[in-house]
Amino acid sequence: MTYRHLFKTAVTGLATNRSRSILTILGIVIGIAAIMLVVSLGAGAQALILGQVQGLGTNTIAVIPGREPTGPSDVTALFSDSLKAKDLTALESKANVPYLKSIMPTVIGAGTSSYDSNAYQVTIFGATELIAEIFDLHPSAGQFFDSSDVLSRSSVVVIGSKVADHLFDGQNPIGQNIKIKGRNLRVVGVLPPSGGGSLFNFDQMILMPYTTAQDYILGQKYFSRIIIQSTSDATVAATAQDVTLTLRASHNITDPTKDDFTVQTQQDLANRLSTITNALTYFLVAVASIALFVGGVGIMNIMLVAVTERTREIGLRKALGANNRDILAQFLLEAVLLTVIGGAIGIILGSSLAFIISIILSQGLGVVWQFVFPWGGAALGLSVSAIIGLVFGGYPARQASLKSPIEALRYE
Amino acid sequence: MNIIEVEKLKKVYHDGGETETIALDEVSFNVRKGEFVAIMGPSGSGKSTLLHLLGLLDEPTSGRYNFNGKNVTTYSQDELASLRNREVGFVFQAFNLLPRTTVLENVKLPLYYSDVPEKDWDRMAREAVESVGLGNRINHGQSELSGGERQRVAIARALVTNPEVIFADEPTGNLDSKSGKLVMSIIQHLNEEHGKTIVLITHETSTAEHAERIIRLMDGSIESDSPVTKRLSANDEFVK
Numbered sequence: 001m002t003y004r005h006l007f008k009t010a011v012t013g014l015a016t017n018r019s020r021s022i023l024t025i026l027g028i029v030i031g032i033a034a035i036m037l038v039v040s041l042g043a044g045a046q047a048l049i050l051g052q053v054q055g056l057g058t059n060t061i062a063v064i065p066g067r068e069p070t071g072p073s074d075v076t077a078l079f080s081d082s083l084k085a086k087d088l089t090a091l092e093s094k095a096n097v098p099y100l101k102s103i104m105p106t107v108i109g110a111g112t113s114s115y116d117s118n119a120y121q122v123t124i125f126g127a128t129e130l131i132a133e134i135f136d137l138h139p140s141a142g143q144f145f146d147s148s149d150v151l152s153r154s155s156v157v158v159i160g161s162k163v164a165d166h167l168f169d170g171q172n173p174i175g176q177n178i179k180i181k182g183r184n185l186r187v188v189g190v191l192p193p194s195g196g197g198s199l200f201n202f203d204q205m206i207l208m209p210y211t212t213a214q215d216y217i218l219g220q221k222y223f224s225r226i227i228i229q230s231t232s233d234a235t236v237a238a239t240a241q242d243v244t245l246t247l248r249a250s251h252n253i254t255d256p257t258k259d260d261f262t263v264q265t266q267q268d269l270a271n272r273l274s275t276i277t278n279a280l281t282y283f284l285v286a287v288a289s290i291a292l293f294v295g296g297v298g299i300m301n302i303m304l305v306a307v308t309e310r311t312r313e314i315g316l317r318k319a320l321g322a323n324n325r326d327i328l329a330q331f332l333l334e335a336v337l338l339t340v341i342g343g344a345i346g347i348i349l350g351s352s353l354a355f356i357i358s359i360i361l362s363q364g365l366g367v368v369w370q371f372v373f374p375w376g377g378a379a380l381g382l383s384v385s386a387i388i389g390l391v392f393g394g395y396p397a398r399q400a401s402l403k404s405p406i407e408a409l410r411y412e
Numbered sequence: 413m414n415i416i417e418v419e420k421l422k423k424v425y426h427d428g429g430e431t432e433t434i435a436l437d438e439v440s441f442n443v444r445k446g447e448f449v450a451i452m453g454p455s456g457s458g459k460s461t462l463l464h465l466l467g468l469l470d471e472p473t474s475g476r477y478n479f480n481g482k483n484v485t486t487y488s489q490d491e492l493a494s495l496r497n498r499e500v501g502f503v504f505q506a507f508n509l510l511p512r513t514t515v516l517e518n519v520k521l522p523l524y525y526s527d528v529p530e531k532d533w534d535r536m537a538r539e540a541v542e543s544v545g546l547g548n549r550i551n552h553g554q555s556e557l558s559g560g561e562r563q564r565v566a567i568a569r570a571l572v573t574n575p576e577v578i579f580a581d582e583p584t585g586n587l588d589s590k591s592g593k594l595v596m597s598i599i600q601h602l603n604e605e606h607g608k609t610i611v612l613i614t615h616e617t618s619t620a621e622h623a624e625r626i627i628r629l630m631d632g633s634i635e636s637d638s639p640v641t642k643r644l645s646a647n648d649e650f651v652k
Contacts, residue, residue, distance in 0.1 A: 001524050009524070316504075318496075321522055406469045409508070
């Protein structure tokens with residue numbers, strides 16, 4: 001039998017039971033659509049996160065107190081006060097870290113801010129004037145504090161948009177004094193609302209010189225993290241290494257496994273986030289695969305019914321000269337056609353859904369979400385559907401091919 | 413020349429357990445090329461079993477079967493399938509046409525499984541359909557056809573590969589007498605004008621008497637094997 005006629009015969013066989021064929025492939029359609037959706041959204045999420053991370057500048061290095069715990073008994077990993085002023089001095093030395101472009105210590109804490117009778121729970125973020133450049137912040141009103149404010153521990157703050165809304169109810173906050181922990185702080189700038197999807201959301205934050213935050217507000221002598229920029233992307237690795245060595249010397253650490261700090265490049269962060277989104281995607285794909293498996297069982301079930309129903313047809317074809325291979329090929333092709341058609345519909349359905357979701361996310365939530373058509377996922381989806389057809393159609397097709405022509409012709 | 417030579421052909425059915433049913437008990441006979449033989453017998457006499465064996469649809473338990481000069485008892489299933497396709501045509505009581513398929517496509521079906529080049533399929537199928545007088549219904553679906561017309565499509569399908577022998581299993585069994593006579597006249601015509609060997613199963617004497625010879629089976633054995641003295645001509649009856 002020629003392939004063309006084999007194909008034609010299979011199509012006719014499926015078209016004869018159109019509504020049943022459509023219902024049969026539903027499981028495959030749903031399974032493949034779910035996988036496409038998950039893979040596409042996963043790729044979109046990854047693009048978003050990487051974009052955010054890289055938006056910070058790929059030459060950015062963060063030093064975090066403590067180290068990643070090696071196990072539950074690794075108590076020293078919890079150290080949070082290991083980064084001190086002397087470390088800053090050591091890192092600023094050209095001899096220690098030659099490719100350092102800028103360095104910014106930060107302190108982070110929580111507190112209640114108040115103005116008049118209004119109070120609002122805020123995150124206190126102490127930094128240097130470099131924060132505006134590193135996070136690409138532009139006050140919508142007023143201005144940022146400058147290096148002299150940092151040096152002189154000025155009581156000045158830049159407030160996030162939500163803080164402004166809650167404390168000032170539409171009044172102009174610039175020049176007003178707000179209170180945190182009993183200290184008056186003058187508002188010099190207000191930040192515009194940041195996008196909902198930003199990795200760093202400053203809306204509920206109050207920014208101030210880190211010196212002010214350390215001495216007057218939080219009362220801590222250590223840094224929450226130190227942010228360093230190297231001269232270029234090419235010097236990131238060398239700078240990270242220099243920072244590590246400098247801090248070890250400054251902390252008198254000889255055994256690298258006893259580090260009480262962690263140096264993280266943006267690349268590390270990006271890699272780690274990718275690992276998380278990938279793991280999540282794989283997990284969801286595994287869940288969606290259950291639908292595919294169930295769909296496959298459905299195909300097998302229906303094909304078995306079809307084989308029994310068409311026993312006479314099988315007998316007739318054999319009487320007219322079809323051999324076992326012809327019958328096997330016919331029913332196998334019917335199953336594979338079913339699953340591949342199901343897979344194709346699933347791919348279209350899944351990516352359409354992903355596309356719609358990407359529009360909702362970017363317009364409804366203001367997230368910069370890019371629709372990603374997963375070509376790899378589509379190719380995989382089609383091959384998986386074909387394989388499901390072969391695997392779950394194999395047994396029914398074999399049953400069909402082994403029918404004896406007279407048994408089949410006698411069948412009522 | 414004999415196209416069918418059967419020697420001590422035996423078929424035993426086992427129904428799982430120890431019980432055996434001897435459907436055909438060492439039957440021997442020959443059929444000449446171009447002969448028209450009717451096989452008669454009550455139900456359970458083994459006539460269907462015999463037709464299945466002769467039609468290469470089933471394999472005998474023992475005995476020898478020479479079909480068209482070939483000892484087919486040694487043939488594999490695939491070889492039998494190919495032989496059925498080239499040298500045998502079947503006409504069934506229940507027509508067995510494919511549903512939702514046109515007359516032409518039904519008649520083409522055996523060609524799908526043949527070595528005939530595809531460019532000839534259409535012409536061969538059309539010729540076969542025309543030879544049973546359905547040239548004007550070539551693209552009709554089988555639901556648009558009467559029982560007699562359906563059986564004629566089945567005959568066209570049996571003819572399309574130009575086989576040596578046509579096996580007909582109660583071809584008029586599901587038809588009214590008028591359609592039955594028309595079908596018999598076509599079968600007789602194929603035998604007389606085209607020299608096809610016909611082996612026909614029936615339990616009606618009136619149908620069997622269109623043949624040249626009647627083999628009567630009883631309990632798996634040949635009860636009688638005799639020529640038809642007053643042969644019926646379906647054409648004459650049909651004209652009446």
